[in-house]
């Protein structure tokens with residue numbers, strides 16, 4: 234998927250925070266800023282970052298239909314690219330107090346649902362907890378077909394409220410890295 238020309242991450246570092254990473258050279262828990270990321274600036278080991286990082290961009294970077302204010306740190310929502318080729322889309326809610334219960338988000342969800350995508354929302358837990366992922370495809374079917382924005386918002390509100398009964402679990406990951414050692418050996 235190609236990136237929108239001229240669109241850059243700017244001060245957003247949300248994918249370096251929310252994603253859990255467990256790969257050769259770097260382990261980090263969910264919802265914890267990577268030890269190599271500078272808040273508001275980005276990766277400080279760019280040349281030796283793992284392939285799991287270098288190959289990843291959220292869909293805001295590649296969808297011109299999304300305006301600038303859908304940048305994840307502004308909207309509070311990351312649209313994940315991971316399963317898009319399987320006609321699945323996951324909206325990771327990093328801050329439910331921003332645009333989660335907005336008509337704009339209901340319209341974005343409707344756009345994907347009408348295009349035939351399965352729709353999941355994923356809520357972040359506390360640092361080090363696995364996120365809660367909910368498949369809303371069947372619940373959204375009728376309100377999306379009827380273009381009933383309030384119906385979509387009701388489904389979203391119910392999903393968020395249902396989290397009070399969710400059993401959060403640890404992701405079992407710590408913060409470990411040998412990327413800096415690799416970086417130093419590249420420079421010498």
Ligand code: SF4
Nearest residue numbers: 242245246248290291
């Ligand atoms: S979440 Fe998207 S905009 Fe934010 S840093 Fe990652 S790729 Fe860039």
Ligand code: SF4
Nearest residue numbers: 249267269270276286
């Ligand atoms: S290695 Fe760099 S790109 Fe990867 S999570 Fe850490 S700061 Fe982000």
